[in-house]
Amino acid sequence: MAFNHKVLQATACAAACVAGLPLPAFGQQAAASPAEAEARYAALSGEMGTRAGDPAFDYALGLAASDAGHYGEAIVAFQRVLARQPDNAPARAELARAYALAGDIDTARDQFSTVVDDPTIPDPVRQRFTGFVRQFDRQIKGGGSDVSGFGEAAFGHDSNINSATQLTSITIPLFAALGPGSLGAGARAQKDEFYDLSAGVSAVSAVGRQDRVFGSLLGNWRDNLDSAAFDQASVTGTAGYAHTFASRDVFSLSGQVQKYWLGHRGFRTAFGGIAQYTHLLSGGRALSASVQYNRFDYDRDPLRDADRFAVGIGYSARNYAVNLIGGHEETRKQAGDAESNTFAGISAGVEYPVTPKVALVAGAAFDLRRYDRADLLFMRKRHDERLDLTAAVKIAVVPGLFFQPKATWSRNWSNIALYDHERWTVQAGARFEF
Incomplete structure (x- = not known):
């Protein structure tokens, strides 16, 4: 598990202070491109x-090797310096940085501790190194605990609050012999204005260097101003466990429960589990694979109770993500x-x-469904294809607070x-994150 490179780069400046070297030289090294x-x-x-064997040469070689990503060579070079100059605090600090970047945080922590105990180090530099030791201690223990969350409120217009036909x-x-039948109001598309409130909180806690437990709670309420029959609400709870391998790949198991209300009445209860494996790639990218199971229990329509x-x-990068999914949903009653x-x-x-x-946000989703048996009323197997498109602008007002106008279009x-x-x-809203 490698330590954050940007955090460790600051040790170069600290080592420069100890050695009396000019800071601009280290700044230039930090800004050098990979090719340079x-x-x-x-x-x-x-x-x-x-x-x-020349300490000055080995020190310069170690710095160059660290910056170029040759951490093994850097460690050997700094060890040669310390073999000749055991009290060389800058070399020991850079050795600790090389160990950390190579993923050996235990040895890195020990090397930094040795530097901190050196009485010749100025107090500002000692404080910086002490901070690194504390960060290593947290990482060795698994990273500690963290809590985050959000709250969001939006107001908008919906052209079809019940996702119904325009006919x-x-x-x-x-009943073809009786001719066309008129559709009731609930079976025809209805438009309305709405407000939407949602909030969530999640927490993660380390139970070891490579093991974490996590949980989250998410709630949503959507109120249509003129049509209470299609108001919606949901509460979703998730809890799970994740293990990080030495390769930094992650395996997680989680369970989930959701309650969904429609028209102020219970509509469906769902619960299930997810197993996921994530393989980290360079440049902040990742590949993931998952297996999911969900059980659906419908409060007012038990014939729809199903196992899914x-x-x-999935593939994700810093600014985009793509996901594929497929499966089967089987009703429990024939x-x-x-x-x-x-x-x-x-x-x-x-x-x-x-x-x-300011950031532009866009999304697209396409899915298809092929039903197993013919609909009793329409005497044919149902085939559906659906396309959803989303476009939004995300505007940071102050740290943690965003204004976001958004438009979505769906076609089934x-x-x-x-x-x-x-x-x-179409809607506009504000989102606060912490």
Whole structure:
């Protein structure tokens, strides 16, 4: 588990203070590009045959090797310096930095402790090194605990609060002889203004250097101003365990429970579990794979009670992410098998910073469902495809507070007209994160 490179880069300046070296030289080294660092290391390593053992040369070689990412070579170079000059505090500090960047935080912590105990070090430098020791101690213990959360409020307009068809009448094949039938208000698209409130809190606590437990609680309330029948609310709780391997890959197991209300009445209870493996790549990127199970219990429609199994893979970078998912949902009672379906989907999201305080946010998702048995009323198996698009602007007002106008468009294509619909939503809101 490597220590943060940006944090450790500050040790160069601290070592410079101890050695009386000019700070600009270290600043220039910190700003050097990977190609420049590699060139400096190559030039110095070419002289090792004749100059190795000279403390000044070995110190410079160690710095160049650290900056170029050759941590093993840096450790050897600094050890040669200390073999000749055991009291060389700058070399010992840089040796500790090299060990930390190589992932050996135990040895790094011991080396920094030795530097802290050196009575010749000025107090400001000692305080900085003491801070590093404390950070290493936290990392050795697993990183400690952390709590974060958010609160968000938004107001907007929804063109189809009940995700229903625009049609006013429809012909049901089973009763085709009776002609088209008129749809009630609840089965036709309704528009309304709404306000939306959501909040969440999550916590993680280390139980060892590589093991953590985590949990979160998320709540949402959406109130339509004129149509209480389609007001929505949900509460979701998650708890789990994560293990970080020496490669920095992460495996996690979590359980989740959700209660969903529609029209101020209980609608569905869901609970299940997720197993996920995440492989970290360079540059802040990651690949993940997951297996999920959920059980759905419907308060007013037991024929829809179902078990849902899904597998997913994902790729994420600093500013975007892509996810694929597929699986099957099977009703637990044969009489409801027309609701059983196989599904697959892809989603992508991106956040592009325009200025330090403004970012453009966009997302897209497409999924399809193929149902197992024919609908009893429409006498055909249901086929659905859905596309969702989102565009937003995220504006930082003050640290932790964001203003975000957002627009979404959804289109569900279905071979059964009752489920074919389109929906627009526009809203503006504020989000606070801590």
